[in-house]
Amino acid sequence: MHKKILSIAITFPLILALGIASMAYTHHISKTYREEIQRVEESARAGDMEGARHTLKRIIAEWETREKLLHVWVPHADTDAVSIHLQGLQVGLALGDTSLLFEHSAALMEALDHLHHRDDLTLGNIL
């Protein structure tokens, strides 16, 4: 009986804390990167390709370190989608191909949303 009560007393707060922490962190990452990508897009629209390239380079370097941590609780397919579109964005900027750039930018926004979609406590996810 004591063992069972102890197992609940340890497991329940642990899962709850883990769930809340992972949800908060994924939301934070998603929001931060969406803002950063918007900045890259604005620079590109304003014709500041060098500035956009510079910002994107920093974003990719940061993402590569954060991705490893996200792999602990986010399915790899979701983080891989972000990496692929970040690279696509980089190619678009390097070629100066704005249609390719905006295509990947839109897809990247969607991929960033997917990072936290599964974790969101919504009726849709539960059902």
Add this chain to the structure above:
Amino acid sequence: MITVLVRATILFFMAVLMMRIMGKRQISQLQPYELVIAIMIAELAATPMEDISLPLLYGIVPMLTLMMLHSALSIASLKSQRLRALISGTPSILIKKGVVQEDELRRNCFDLNDLLEEVRAGGIENPADVCTAILETSGKMSVFPHAQKRPLSPEDMGLSVSYEGIPLTLVLDGDIQHQNLTVGGLDVNWLNKTLEGLGFHGPAEVFLASLDTQGMLFAQGRGNKPRMKIARVLNAEKVGW
């Protein structure tokens, strides 16, 4: 591939730990909710084991959740009879005073062949000898014969028998079972001397040695044609376990 090995190892031990925490019951003795949890744990461990793109936590967190639910249901079942009946069901009396209860059979989707099979499994050949048969919540059948048909016991004969407890295993495959020696209030020196007295040169030569509550030591040596020795080594009054 090494990742799969590590993940499989972690998930295996996690699943074993979950089952250990759940208790020592065998599959056939599981309550319905325990069986559901056991099947789900196996499935939950298998999915992230083979798909390395899924985080390990996708297997571990649901397993922990199931363990938690199991603990909660077990505690609730202990605390409330009504809840226990709701979760685990109630035993059904299929044979009462020797009469097969047709309604109960139908309610439990049990046909007569199933019933007779369980009666035979209970060690009774003739269904007419059965007084009571209860279908337990675990799905196991308990069968009791009429008082006239049950095996004779010492009490029926008016005999008094001495205490008969569990024999202590003192040597297992050459290894001394120190914990059992302590339980019996014995020590290694006593064991060595006793075994020497029986012709063994130490516990390493002994495959199995057990001491019963009558003070009789049974020792079997190693090999295809082992030495078998049975001797009284303690007075029954000295047995304290």
